[in-house]
Amino acid sequence: MKLQTPLSGEDSARYAALVEQGTAITRHAELLEWLQGDIQRCLPHDILLAGWGNFQEGAIQHDVVSRLPGARSYAAGTDSLPFLLAKFYDRWLSADRQPCRLDFAEFDYLLGQASLPGSFSSSLRGMRSVLIHGLHDTRAQQECVYVLMGENDIPAEPAFTAIRMLMPSMDAALRQMAPLPQQRRQAALPVRAVDDASGLSERETQIMAWVAMGKTNSEIGAILCISGFTVKNHMQRIFQKLNVFNRAQAVSKVTRVGIYG
Template sequence: MKRDALVILSKLEQEYLLHAIEAALPVQERRQFFLWSQGPLQALLPHQMMVCMQFGSGDVLQHIDALHSVVLDGDLLRRICHPHDGLAVRLARAARQTQLLPVWNEAGGLAARTPLDGFADELLALGLENFVLHGNGRTAGQDTVFLLFNLPQRPSARHAYFFSLLLPTLHLTLLRLNQRQAQEGRLERPVSAREREILHWVREGKSNDEIGLILGISGLTVKNHLQRLYRLLGVSNRAHAIARGMALQLFEQPPAPLGRAA
């Protein structure tokens, strides 16, 4: 199916679309957003993983989060969602630079010949053969991009059209959640210098043992610091801790080096 082919929604698809839009209106928390992505969104766009990104002026990544229905290996999640060189971030920037929105991979490769063809081998190596990407383009600094990975079948222009219809809902919902998170950014206590330093190295993809070697402490001590940090930030894993740290602007300045002590 070509990009410009006429897409006519069936009555059932129209009902799914209306339900998805209405169900997103009361979403105020990330848990609700996750449940929405696993329910109403799946009816039109079934997928295993959705990566949500927000970019500010100068194409600076302000937020990245992954919602997934399956347990993912930590290294795979890092390779997809790393804020510096993750596959999702590179795909989003490439698509935004070339204004290829939406973009998806059909049977035999990406839809049409595009500068994103160079990602085909990497997508295949990571087991992410089917994806569709959409975003609101470049604005004054509140740009969002969404990536759906591992659709059960090769995406087509029909999937891209559904995505276009739902994009305003996705965009406004993500901005609303991020704004609320920023407003509720007051923590019970400040993040300590040690915790900031450890979170910095977590963002760089280092393991607990590797961070311990860098800081001159044990991997167990790093784990204990991380557990306290998770409780403080209200998160449950490394990826969410990085996303929360970005929302709280904990990475704006590199952490000051500490002495080699716990």
């Protein structure tokens, strides 16, 4: 592990002030103001994604904090945000659980070819840089990952130092806030539970995850390394199992099964 550069007296005072401000946060609006204030000097970003739960099982809850239109926790297009967070979580693990910085272009394929105006995916299209860090909550036995996304480059420093210093405050602030109404009934079910409830196979569940993100059959085929024709055959079986007639109905039904059990 690399040794961290000692903080100057000025930097130490700045971080101490930011941490103290974070202790007073009890609402989402206050968290947004905190993140968009002096923190921008050391952690410039436009969107904060927070995910927590059992990433191995796919039981992930999430929150989104941003001023951007459409970048809301339950805006259109966020149904499959847990799958994107799982990708970021895997990259954090690959970095030995240390802060890591990525080019969002690596994940652009997840957005599909088109996005509805005001949707979550349309907000993500302008993102350029991604900064990821996380922590393990021993008491709750769950992982937490925090993803900062920026329209401009997020420099490695001071961002790496800042995320190490401030992430515990971000985490504590989110824990102090009352959950959004949608979070009280949010789908935090493992993928296997959704499989059991809907009757879908593991492959069909994977396909439905990409369908929910707006992917075409050919795009899903490219992602899963199968032909678009094979995806089409899977979709026909999915429609039969769910007793639906189109993709929108299938997404709605799978989401409803996942959320309400």
